[in-house]
Amino acid sequence: MNPTPYRFAVEAYGAAGVDAEAALATLAATPLSLQCWQGDDVGGFERPGATLGGGGIQVTGRYPGKARTLEELRLDLDEALRLIPGRQRVNLHAIYGDFGGRKVERNEVAPEHFAGWIDWAKSRGLGLDFNPTFFSHPLADDGFTLSHRDASVRRFWIEHAVACRRVGAAIGLALGKTVVTNLWIPDGCKDLPADRKGPRERLAQSLDLVFREAVDPRHQLDALESKLFGIGAESYTVGSHEFYLGYAALHQKLICLDLGHFHPTESVADKVSSVLLFVPGLLLHLSRGVRWDSDHVVLLDEPTRAVLEEVVRGGFLGRTHIGLDYFDGSINRVASWVIGCRNAQKALLAALLEPSAELRRLEDEGDLAARLALTEESKTLPLGSVWDEHCRRHGAPADRTWYPEILRYERDVLKSRG
Ligand code: RNT
Ligand code: ZN
Numbered sequence: 001m002n003p004t005p006y007r008f009a010v011e012a013y014g015a016a017g018v019d020a021e022a023a024l025a026t027l028a029a030t031p032l033s034l035q036c037w038q039g040d041d042v043g044g045f046e047r048p049g050a051t052l053g054g055g056g057i058q059v060t061g062r063y064p065g066k067a068r069t070l071e072e073l074r075l076d077l078d079e080a081l082r083l084i085p086g087r088q089r090v091n092l093h094a095i096y097g098d099f100g101g102r103k104v105e106r107n108e109v110a111p112e113h114f115a116g117w118i119d120w121a122k123s124r125g126l127g128l129d130f131n132p133t134f135f136s137h138p139l140a141d142d143g144f145t146l147s148h149r150d151a152s153v154r155r156f157w158i159e160h161a162v163a164c165r166r167v168g169a170a171i172g173l174a175l176g177k178t179v180v181t182n183l184w185i186p187d188g189c190k191d192l193p194a195d196r197k198g199p200r201e202r203l204a205q206s207l208d209l210v211f212r213e214a215v216d217p218r219h220q221l222d223a224l225e226s227k228l229f230g231i232g233a234e235s236y237t238v239g240s241h242e243f244y245l246g247y248a249a250l251h252q253k254l255i256c257l258d259l260g261h262f263h264p265t266e267s268v269a270d271k272v273s274s275v276l277l278f279v280p281g282l283l284l285h286l287s288r289g290v291r292w293d294s295d296h297v298v299l300l301d302e303p304t305r306a307v308l309e310e311v312v313r314g315g316f317l318g319r320t321h322i323g324l325d326y327f328d329g330s331i332n333r334v335a336s337w338v339i340g341c342r343n344a345q346k347a348l349l350a351a352l353l354e355p356s357a358e359l360r361r362l363e364d365e366g367d368l369a370a371r372l373a374l375t376e377e378s379k380t381l382p383l384g385s386v387w388d389e390h391c392r393r394h395g396a397p398a399d400r401t402w403y404p405e406i407l408r409y410e411r412d413v414l415k416s417r418g
Contacts, residue, residue, distance in 0.1 A: 056230020
């Protein structure tokens with residue numbers, strides 16, 4: 001029998017002290033959470049034709065085929081998941097409930113609105129994650145929600161978040177898989193505020209009320225997502241990194257690090273080993289900021305690789321939840337899920353295949369030149385052959401073979417959406 005490229009790769013990694021089989025096992029056991037909102041440009045299904053409004057985030061591009069209904073979105077997700085090796089999760093937002101054509105206020109969202117998603121996920125063995133939606137709503141139009149100066153507006157959004165935690169817990173219970181419910185608010189302002197303190201005090205008070213109800217952590221975990229700035233909120237963001245890091249450390253919540261939410265030269269990877277000393281868990285929003293938080297498709301690039309390397313090096317995978325967060329309306333949306341998710345998986349695989357034990361030994365011995373040489377030379381070890389084996393084992397198409405499936409799906413399904 002001829003040795004396969006994978007056999008060669010196992011040997012090459014083995015020579016560097018790395019167990020490729022173990023890496024594949026860990027990769028297969030680490031689902032990534034696919035953001036449902038990539039399928040319809042963050043529109044949601046509160047009413048037919050709903051579109052993203054406000055919140056300082058923006059989808060650009062008018063590529064045809066965007067999902068218009070729950071059924072279309074699930075069909076598209078099925079197609080994407082088929083082209084991604086292994087079992088993933090799906091990340092929902094509150095606006096993606098099945099509201100049956102009725103107007104359901106945000107503070108009235110309930111588990112019953114997600115029964116269809118639960119059935120869908122159950123039949124596919126998928127886990128789900130959840131997010132309250134603090135944008136695309138008249139009570140968010142002036143740029144403030146949980147930190148609003150008007151107590152009645154705050155009250156509405158607190159009720160929304162409380163309702164969403166109940167939905168998250170109900171989904172987690174029904175699926176027997178823990179749901180991460182992630183809270184991100186757009187609160188901030190375009191011009192320099194005179195009072196930076198007041199909104200932050202109000203946000204902390206609102207969060208205390210949001211989290212008052214104890215939820216079984218086996219069903220649902222809470223995460224908090226910070227941001228640097230948004231469109232139209234360039235001068236001040238209430239929920240900054242320092243704000244949430246302090247809150248999460250004090251109240252033992254998960255911290256969400258979105259790769260597009262920091263200064264362009266800031267290393268998110270470097271934060272991992274710091275924050276996990278003080279918070280119980282980490283949620284990653286893998287994204288690609290291009291000059292601003294522009295939510296481009298995830299690449300197999302340095303920031304993505306570095307952050308996952310840090311998660312693996314620190315032994316943090318068990319406390320880390322990995323989600324994708326981008327929305328690109330300029331290319332085929334199913335392809336954009338597939339490309340981003342496969343890249344994220346490759347970055348994780350690369351991290352798992354790093355000769356970290358040897359690198360650490362060299363470091364401990366003070367041989368820094370050898371550490372540098374191995375760091376660089378391990379970059380050209382045959383990652384692709386291990387990746388191909390991962391695809392093969394999970395019955396997913398190999399690189400350079402799945403795109404015709406996208407074209408077929410576009411022709412047979414997406415084209416007819418007008
Ligand atoms: C926005 C945040 C947030 C959203 C999603 C839709 O800047 O990144 O995570 O992208 O909730
Ligand atoms: Zn995000």
